[in-house]
Amino acid sequence: MKKANVIILAGFLGSGKTTLLKQLLQREKERNHKTAVLMNELGQVSIDSDAVPGDIPLKELLNGCICCSLSDQLEKQLWGLCKENELDTLIIEATGAAHPIDVLDACLSPYLLDELHVSGIISVMDAPRWLDRGTMSVQAKMLMLEQIKHADFIIWNKTGALSDEQKQSIKEDAKRLNEGTPYVLTDYAKTDIDQLFALSVKDRKEHQKVTADKLKVKTWMYSFTGTVKKEAFENWLREAPSSIYRIKGYIKLEDGKIYLFQYSYGLPIYEKELMKMPLRLVFIGEDLDTEKLAEGLKQIEQ
Incomplete structure (x- = not known):
């Protein structure tokens, strides 16, 4: 049985996940791949869903976070997308308050092992916000840190206006926090899209949960x-x-x-x-x- 290739988009609020999503969808459209999207928003209304063309299957989890109140619903929605569509690719855009490992755990549910193959977690990081993280709450900083540590690929976004010294600081943080993981410094989430489809999920240790409730x-x-x-x-x-x-x-x-x-x-x-x-x-x-x-x-x- 053919499994759907899953890409998980993680990253803090406003980092550029939806911009990257559009590029991923365009790439799959050019290859005539059957693609579906699952979006999670903390509010009752999804604004980002407007970025998904009408001919692409879309399910939304609203008014909660995948890793907390909606974890059971996530498995059901993933199951529904797989059963209703013969998918090549499934892209999950998680709310910025979601821990990427919790999303990964849902994809590795016993009910879904025959349906899904997870390529990896792509974390889109707002580089200026990361450099200025001293102004953020402890919980928010911890979540950004976890999204870096557990990524299979890191897109450091909005770096065009940064100084060479600031860019060097980000490179050092990337190597220190997630050694050996590929990353790119860019703007508008531009990167080698093919490389993102060739990722493989790494082994991960237990993680400390930082949920939207704590945030x-x-x-x-x-x-x-x-x-x-x-x-x-x-x-x-x-x-x-x-x-x-x-x-x-x-x-x-x-x-x-x-x-x-x-x-x-x-x-x-x-x-x-x-x-x-x-x-x-x-x-x-x-x-x-x-x-x-x-x-x-x-x-x-x-």
Whole structure:
């Protein structure tokens, strides 16, 4: 029986996993491979699923973390994807709060051993955030560390603006924390995609669990009723608490156009959206004061 080749995408919130996912899907499309995607979001609404073309089988695990509350559902969803589709490739994009080993454990379930072959764990790391990890909580730092230590391939992303000294520091950390594991320093998660399909899972020792519950990661969604003035919105972002790890969703600016908005580590990105999308933002972070956030966002609506 043919087994589906599984690639697990790990990495902290906003590191670039979805950007890499698009490249993986394009590669498999060019080879006429039957591919499916399983996405996990901590919130009730999945924004990243828009990145998956409609002809690709997709299952979503919402409002929880694969490694905690949704571990049983993960096995069921994986089983369903395999039974409903004759797959060549299955890509799992885990929430940034997930420990990659817990995702791997689900794939190695007795029910799935005849269905799946796990190629490896690819960790996409936000390089500037890693260098500035001293400002993060202990739990968040531990999770990033685990995502590095247990990777079969590390993509150090957003490195273009780093100094030579900073790049050298990252190379030293990569060798020190996960010796012998291939890695690349890049931007937009660009790397040799074929190399990622040729990975093999290494032996791993017991890991210390760092779950989303311990991280106190919360998600919250805000819906807009009208347009947003860009300048006022960015002024609000500059004052927003550093405990917000990621914002993603759709907003309508004063020019009347809808934009896909992404924000991580202080960097806002706007992409024009041609379709009419619901005007809402999903926030992910620790200890979010949702009442205060809602009050501030309401004030910038026109």
